[in-house]
Amino acid sequence: MSGRAAHRAIDAVWRIESAKLIARLATMVRDVGLAEDLAQDALLIALERWPETGIPDNPGAWLMTTAKRRAIDLLRRNKLRDRKYEEYGRASPLFTEDDVETETGEIGDELLRLIFATCHPSLSREARVALTLRLLGGLTTDEIAHAYLVPEPTVAQRIVRAKKTLSASGVKLDVPEGKELEERLSSVLEVVYLMYNEGYSATAGGSWIRPTLCQEALRLGRMLAEVAPREPEVHGLVALMEIQSSRFKTRVGPSGEPILLMDQNRALWDRLLIRRGLAALERARSLGRPLGPYALQAAIAACHAQALTPGDTDWARIAALYEALSRAAPSPVVELNRAVAIAMAFGPAIGLQIVDQLADEPALKGYYLLPSVRGDLLAKLGRMEEARAAFERAASMTQNLREQDLMRRRAAECAARDAGDKDGSPRETV
Amino acid sequence: MRFMMIVKGTSDSEAGVMPSEELVAAMQRYNEELAKAGVLVAADGLHPTSSAIRISYPEAGGKPKITDGPFTEAKEIIAGFTMIEVKSKEEAVEWALRMPDPHGYGEGQIELRQIFDMSDLTQDPEMLAKEQALREQLEGPRRT
Numbered sequence: 038m039s040g041r042a043a044h045r046a047i048d049a050v051w052r053i054e055s056a057k058l059i060a061r062l063a064t065m066v067r068d069v070g071l072a073e074d075l076a077q078d079a080l081l082i083a084l085e086r087w088p089e090t091g092i093p094d095n096p097g098a099w100l101m102t103t104a105k106r107r108a109i110d111l112l113r114r115n116k117l118r119d120r121k122y123e124e125y126g127r128a129s130p131l132f133t134e135d136d137v138e139t140e141t142g143e144i145g146d147e148l149l150r151l152i153f154a155t156c157h158p159s160l161s162r163e164a165r166v167a168l169t170l171r172l173l174g175g176l177t178t179d180e181i182a183h184a185y186l187v188p189e190p191t192v193a194q195r196i197v198r199a200k201k202t203l204s205a206s207g208v209k210l211d212v213p214e215g216k217e218l219e220e221r222l223s224s225v226l227e228v229v230y231l232m233y234n235e236g237y238s239a240t241a242g243g244s245w246i247r248p249t250l251c252q253e254a255l256r257l258g259r260m261l262a263e264v265a266p267r268e269p270e271v272h273g274l275v276a277l278m279e280i281q282s283s284r285f286k287t288r289v290g291p292s293g294e295p296i297l298l299m300d301q302n303r304a305l306w307d308r309l310l311i312r313r314g315l316a317a318l319e320r321a322r323s324l325g326r327p328l329g330p331y332a333l334q335a336a337i338a339a340c341h342a343q344a345l346t347p348g349d350t351d352w353a354r355i356a357a358l359y360e361a362l363s364r365a366a367p368s369p370v371v372e373l374n375r376a377v378a379i380a381m382a383f384g385p386a387i388g389l390q391i392v393d394q395l396a397d398e399p400a401l402k403g404y405y406l407l408p409s410v411r412g413d414l415l416a417k418l419g420r421m422e423e424a425r426a427a428f429e430r431a432a433s434m435t436q437n438l439r440e441q442d443l444m445r446r447r448a449a450e451c452a453a454r455d456a457g458d459k460d461g462s463p464r465e466t467v
Numbered sequence: 468m469r470f471m472m473i474v475k476g477t478s479d480s481e482a483g484v485m486p487s488e489e490l491v492a493a494m495q496r497y498n499e500e501l502a503k504a505g506v507l508v509a510a511d512g513l514h515p516t517s518s519a520i521r522i523s524y525p526e527a528g529g530k531p532k533i534t535d536g537p538f539t540e541a542k543e544i545i546a547g548f549t550m551i552e553v554k555s556k557e558e559a560v561e562w563a564l565r566m567p568d569p570h571g572y573g574e575g576q577i578e579l580r581q582i583f584d585m586s587d588l589t590q591d592p593e594m595l596a597k598e599q600a601l602r603e604q605l606e607g608p609r610r611t
Binding site for chain 1 (some may be wrong): 538550552555561587
């Protein structure tokens, strides 16, 4: 095996093994940062040896044995232990040799404990996302920096600090129960969805989709669904991401411009992902608890996925789901979406009434989709001059170049149609 | 990127001989491992070709010819597949190496094939232009 090929193969093994390795080690040494260090040590040794010896038959077990040996070395060399102890500012006592030799439990539980730690509410959102991508996704700091368009040292810093915070605050590696479970789980789901959204609707720059983040988030979600199968919102989030991902290839046009849901070519939607999404939604429903915000959003996405043409969309059902969503997770943005659904189901005039009630909502100040929706409804009512003004306003409120273009184009269309009306030439109906 | 791990048929799978309990358990463990890693997308097994139908076009532009199974060349036959979504070809190879020997008796064979994935191609202008052309063909000219 050439050096390069060997490294790529080792990368692949690392990708598969690292989360399990770190999760298991973290249970043993009761410290996430130390667990990662030990795992990294084992990786370095593998990178040294495997190009010569070839990859062992059971690379996961090899890495585990090597990391355990490092853990015991660490214990026996007091000096190093004390240094590590200080480095992490640990609140809890160090592990013992017995801990390292103890038979470990189910890997699913260990992974779950690890993700509950990397998404711990004591960490900032950025730190949670970076640490989760690193420890559970097996991504390098460089890959994370690239995905988030930030300098590599920034990400490295975030991760180091996050690990220290976890050690210093004595965060236990556990699966919380009862009320705490709900809160901690929602922090985990938030991290996964933030990751997904960052990839799906890139907020900065000219690109609309950053696939790495979406794929990582989807992978983490699918993993969570296996290790926490009794939690409806986990399946709800997976369903939402699967269905949104089914539209990847139809979301962007030839020159990178966005194509809106109603204009997408549904024949190109990924049926496999839609099927997976519907199955995940069914799993969420079958648990028999009221649907939470993720499952409700997934149910809305499912309505679109099941409509073969835009005309088949069940807007009344979507409006009802938005209403349920606004009760489960009240937000002006949800209200705005409900207005759109109501307009589609019962006519633009009723929709416009709701939108205008939202005009003074402080949370929507600077939210470009508010004037954009308003423009759309006004255009449908034939009020072209007002519609044009609304789209212009929307264009001035977004930083994304693609969105700006789209808003300006719509404003220009309204202006042209307004002029057309005045000429007395026939108007195309919407 | 997505890969399909194709398990080839053997004389046993073609004869409808059920795999041993041991193999079934090993396969189940393997699928669980794939699922827990978040890489499993789909997996299914196929009936033997004794119930299969083959449609062929012996002459270009001519009528299709229908042949009933079973078909003889076991190595050409697909017995089942597992679809995974991974980060690299090497990762797919690593997973495929971990799949249990599907049939034993020296006949087991797994073929790894990459699936065309449009999301890989959304940045490629030539590909996007082709997609656009296809879209126009399917929908007719776009309304302005």
